[in-house]
Amino acid sequence: MITRRTLMKTSAATGLTLAAGGLAAPAIAQGARIRLGYVSPQSGPLAAFSEADQFIIDGFLGSEAGANFEVIVKDSQSNPNRAAEVANELIVDDEIDLMLVASTPETTNPVATTCDAEGIPVISTVAPWQPYFIGQQGNPGDPESWRPFDYSFHFFWGLEDVISVFTAMWNQLDTNKSVGALFPNDGDGNAWGDENVGFPPVLDAQGYSLTDTGRYQNLTDDFSAQINAFKAANCEIVTGVPIPPDFTTFWTQAKQQGFNPMAASIGKAILFPQAVEALGDEGHNLSSEVWWSPSHPFSSTLTGQSSGELAAAYSEATGRQWTQPIGFAHALFEMAADVMGRTEDAGDPDAVAETIAATELSSIVGRIAFDGAGLPPFAAQNVAKTPLVGGQWRLKDGGGYDLVIVDNSDHPDIPTGGTMEPMS
Numbered sequence: 340m341i342t343r344r345t346l347m348k349t350s351a352a353t354g355l356t357l358a359a360g361g362l363a364a365p366a367i368a369q370g371a372r373i374r375l376g377y378v379s380p381q382s383g384p385l386a387a388f389s390e391a392d393q394f395i396i397d398g399f400l401g402s403e404a405g406a407n408f409e410v411i412v413k414d415s416q417s418n419p420n421r422a423a424e425v426a427n428e429l430i431v432d433d434e435i436d437l438m439l440v441a442s443t444p445e446t447t448n449p450v451a452t453t454c455d456a457e458g459i460p461v462i463s464t465v466a467p468w469q470p471y472f473i474g475q476q477g478n479p480g481d482p483e484s485w486r487p488f489d490y491s492f493h494f495f496w497g498l499e500d501v502i503s504v505f506t507a508m509w510n511q512l513d514t515n516k517s518v519g520a521l522f523p524n525d526g527d528g529n530a531w532g533d534e535n536v537g538f539p540p541v542l543d544a545q546g547y548s549l550t551d552t553g554r555y556q557n558l559t560d561d562f563s564a565q566i567n568a569f570k571a572a573n574c575e576i577v578t579g580v581p582i583p584p585d586f587t588t589f590w591t592q593a594k595q596q597g598f599n600p601m602a603a604s605i606g607k608a609i610l611f612p613q614a615v616e617a618l619g620d621e622g623h624n625l626s627s628e629v630w631w632s633p634s635h636p637f638s639s640t641l642t643g644q645s646s647g648e649l650a651a652a653y654s655e656a657t658g659r660q661w662t663q664p665i666g667f668a669h670a671l672f673e674m675a676a677d678v679m680g681r682t683e684d685a686g687d688p689d690a691v692a693e694t695i696a697a698t699e700l701s702s703i704v705g706r707i708a709f710d711g712a713g714l715p716p717f718a719a720q721n722v723a724k725t726p727l728v729g730g731q732w733r734l735k736d737g738g739g740y741d742l743v744i745v746d747n748s749d750h751p752d753i754p755t756g757g758t759m760e761p762m763s
Contacts, residue, residue: 372409373685375675376429378440378450379668383417384558384582387611388442388465388664394653395668402641404676411435415446423449430457436685437462437678439671442664443607444470444526451475451491460490460691462674464667465630468497468714468722469537470530487720490688492695494670494707494723497714498530500749501628502541504729505604507748508626509547509576511759514601516547519569521562521579521589524554527607531580538578550574557582562589566598580606583614594621601761602626604729612660615732615740622732622740624762629730629744631666631704634754639703640673646703660739670702696720726750731760 377396379389396412399405411433413425422440426449429435438461440450447463452475454461463471471493476485509516522532531537532551542549550572552565566589569577577600581589586608593599604626609615615622633650644652649669650661674695679685682694699708704725711719729746743756 373407373437373675373679374433374435375408375410375672376413376426376433376435376438377410377671378413378415378422378425378429378438378446379442380417380446381412381414383415384584385417385443385445387583387614387662389668390611390659390662391653391657391665391668394656395665395672398652398669399641399672399676402676404641404680405672407679408675415450417445419445419449422446423453426450426453427457430454430459435459436688437675437691439463439675441465441668441671444474444530447471447493448474448526451488451493455488455491458490458688460688460695461492462671462678462695463491463493464495464671465664466493466495467501467527467530468493468495468718468724469533470526471495472718472722473530473536474526482717485717487717490692492692492709492721492723494674494704494725495667496628496630496725496727497722498537499541500724500727501606502538503749504628504727504746505578505626506542506545506547507746508604508729508731508759509602511746512602512761514575515573516545516576517572517574518542518547518549518576518578519565519572519574519600520549520551521565521577521581521586521605522551522554523557523579523581523585525557525582527580528554531606547576548572557585559585560588562592563596565589566593566596569600570596570598575601577603578605581608583608583611587614587617590618590621599763601763602759603762604628609732610663612662612740612742620734623734624731624760626729626731626745626759627742629663629728629742630725631663632730632742632744632753633661634744634756635666635704635726636752636754637666637701637703637705639669640700641669641676644703649703666704670704670707673702674698674700674707698723726753728753728755729759731757733757 415422442465522528633647635646
């Protein structure tokens with residue numbers, strides 16, 4: 340296979356290019372800057388994940404460490420095929436030194452796969468590690484065939500963490516332990532609903548019954564079949580990992596059809612204030628995983644800001660409420676600065692990959708280290724786990740919602756702001 344290292348430069352950079360300062364480090368050629376590619380879903384149904392990208396990149400390039408870098412940004416358009424296409428553009432046309440990619444397996448997986456095949460180091464985040472790792476294997480159903488990646492590295496939490504958080508929140512309530520599942524036909528949904536690594540075996544072991552009507556297609560406009568099945572099974576809990584517009588459709592139809600569960604713990608779709616606000620008052624006490632918040636006790640290695648200070652700076656700069664991807668987008672650029680600052684030759688992909696593998700960074704999202712902690716052996720080389728807690732959206736006086744952390748069982752260093760409340 341022809342890799343990036345054998346290619347000649349073919350064209351000028353395309354996409355949004357941002358640069359700052361000159362390079363005063365010996366790691367690359369005199370007068371050059373380290374070139375970072377960054378891919379995220381800036382448009383399409385997953386665009387909310389990238390709302391803070393511009394703020395984060397501006398802050399990075401304005402920092403002392405950021406003066407040594409150029410950032411070339413590409414939009415995956417929430418489409419896996421497009422994600423692979425722009426990753427190839429960044430590698431071949433823009434000749435990047437390091438790829439960064441964020442937000443759901445539909446973006447992270449095709450970019451990571453392309454980079455690993457082309458011998459370009461890539462750091463990804465904002466996708467549970469199972470969809471990231473297992474989804475890229477040639478035969479996801481055959482663990483014996485799984486192999487470590489040479490150039491691909493990922494930091495985030497795993498399905499074991501979100502299951503632990505969700506069940507801990509449900510266990511604060513007096514329910515019948517009957518759970519309805521919304522698992523779409525995508526990387527997240529297939530992993531969350533997997534009979535081996537997903538929710539089914541763990542819920543069964545804890546005495547929960549699961550009603551799973553099968554994988555539905557994203558952007559479905561009628562959830563009557565799921566709602567009727569959940570009502571027939573007397574589900575007092577709903578969980579799943581739909582995209583934001585699909586949960587809005589489901590929840591609106593559920594209320595119209597008289598389905599009112601005691602708890603609804605939803606991944607992905609209700610991570611963002613605007614998604615909950617779109618539901619009006621019906622978003623009160625919806626629950627979700629919380630990867631990062633202003634109350635997380637971590638600070639930036641780039642700016643020295645605490646989590647609270649970074650969130651406040653975002654709100655001041657944009658006029659918008661903080662959102663969870665702020666922390667992880669920032670941590671990607673912390674990783675880039677840390678890795679390239681420790682690499683003797685930033686233009687050598689093998690040297691960069693070796694440096695990433697040796698990372699131990701106390702970042703804005705917590706410790707990032709590829710030391711295998713909390714991971715099965717097959718993923719230990721490529722994945723670093725970050726902490727996860729649980730929260731509920733609460734209506735504020737005067738409108739809008741606050742995300743209140745209500746479970747920190749797995750990470751008591753992250754403070755709670757309340758306890759789990761039933762929806763009705």
